[in-house]
Amino acid sequence: MPTAVIAAENLVKAYKVKGKPDFVAVDGLSFDVAPGESFGLLGPNGAGKSTTMKMIGAVSTRTSGGLSILGLDPDQYGPEIRSRLGVVPQQDNLDGELNARENLYIYGRYFGLSSKACHEKADELLAFAALEDKAKSKVDALSGGMKRRLTIARGLINDPRILLLDEPTTGLDPQARHVLWDRLFRLKERGTTLVLTTHYMDEAEQLCDRLVVVDKGRIMAEGTPASLIREHSSREVLEVRFGSDRNQQVAGNLEGIGDRVEVLPDRVLIYTDSGERALERVVAGGLEPITSLVRRSSLEDVFLRLTGRSLIE
Structure with missing residues (x-):
């Protein structure tokens, strides 16, 4: 078996609440994600999915338990881990004053890429996202589907080992969702590890090799989409x-x-x-x-x- 790129063991995240017991958002999650796997976190609102993603993304420390990302502890090696991750947040946070190409170029500079490398990477990613003809369009003029594809393209600017996608197609129409799925399939074929949360069950069936169903911070079930259907329905x-x-x-x-x-x-x-x-x-x-x-x-x-x-x- 290949070494897991993400390994969580009894992962816990609790928040202090004044005058009340701690609020436990993530309560003892344990799972592994293999290189090149597409792994899903499913659960209702408040289940702990986004909190788990923040810990995997090395932007939130854990309360207890073990967590290893690319062989490193995110609480100790946050910058190193973040430099090797791509992140697609729930809400597009593109710069509306810049055009599509500039959004990619400037983001690449944040990762220390040379100007030449950023220009080349921007062209490559605009093609990947099917946005070549929108390269000079301001972000505010793009459709919701185009913005989402641009956000994913931006998350790939540093050639990440792992791409984190938090509800990647929320709010998109069916045509835009299918275009986005196609781009994510292509990433899987390239060997990029995908970790995603979603509220769309058909999306999970299409994209996830394996997934966990989370509720109230705990894992209720784990397996492939087909095995979960066989076992629970x-x-x-x-x-x-x-x-x-x-x-x-x-x-x-x-x-x-x-x-x-x-x-x-x-x-x-x-x-x-x-x-x-x-x-x-x-x-x-x-x-x-x-x-x-x-x-x-x-x-x-x-x-x-x-x-x-x-x-x-």
């Missing part, structure tokens, strides 16, 4: 609607049809190996749903089962 899901006033009433008659029945305000979910056979049993039992849908089980089903459906802010 069924092969298919049957969605049936009987009307919001009847779903709960009918649910009792659906028990035993599948592996598990879940009642939502607008529909009933039946987790089963065969959605079609489950639907046949529903109809044979004299129940006529208003609508029905058979789909494959997804990472979103796993996520919601492990972290719940309640909205937490």
